[in-house]
Amino acid sequence: EAGVTQFPSHSVIEKGQTVTLRCDPISGHDNLYWYRRVMGKEIKFLLHFVKESKQDESGMPNNRFLAERTGGTYSTLKVQPAELEDSGVYFCASSQGISQGVQYFGPGTRLTVL
Amino acid sequence: LAKTTQPISMDSYEGQEVNITCSHNNIATNDYITWYQQFPSQGPRFIIQGYKTKVTNEVASLFIPADRKSSTLSLPRVSLSDTAVYYCLVEDQAGTALIFGKGTTLSVSS
Secondary structure, eight states: OOOOEEEOSEEEEOTTOOEEEEEEOOTTOOEEEEEEEOTTSOEEEEEEEETTEEEEOTTOOSTTEEEEOGGGSOEEEEESSOOGGGOEEEEEEEEOTTOSSOOEEOOOEEEEEO | OOSOBOOSEEEEETTOOEEEEEEOTTOOTTOEEEEEEEOTTSOOEEEEEESSEEEEOSSOEEEEOTTOSEEEEEESSOOGGGOEEEEEEEEOTTOOOOOOOOOEEEEEEO
């Protein structure tokens, strides 16, 4: 069974540009989560999808971040315009609908904003 | 804020048993205790989960006392490849967001 995949693995952009991160969850997983780790900090929750609906987006830092999950399969996280403080590693995770809370993480996308 | 407290780092030699203890004094009745492992440049990976007493799988054992205010992850006979950050989390079954603390950085040397 394929795991959670993320694309790209690393992105380097300039301040003010737009970047879109993609996450493909494990097939059949209704729950999809985005997290990020900013340099030197803990991994922080961003938002949670159940199928195509946003269940919890309390962790989204501001309106420069837009997450979508059309069709309830893959998800994208767009940062527009990117700022220096957005640099970090963005993780995606997925879980089954009635799991015991076990989330399966992707390898992450390292975003560097110059 | 993380709901758990664990050592910042631990060192061990190959072949030793490593025990990492986590405190979660305010654990709720519905909370499970879950441990994740993270290698550099990878996402966290589920290791083990338990509610009470003892759970064992092919990777580790998890010991949880009756009051559930702490838990201990036990890694038998560690190898160099067990060098990683280990996170202890408490969470309910509702599929909610995971709250990560700083984790314990385990360094295994030969």
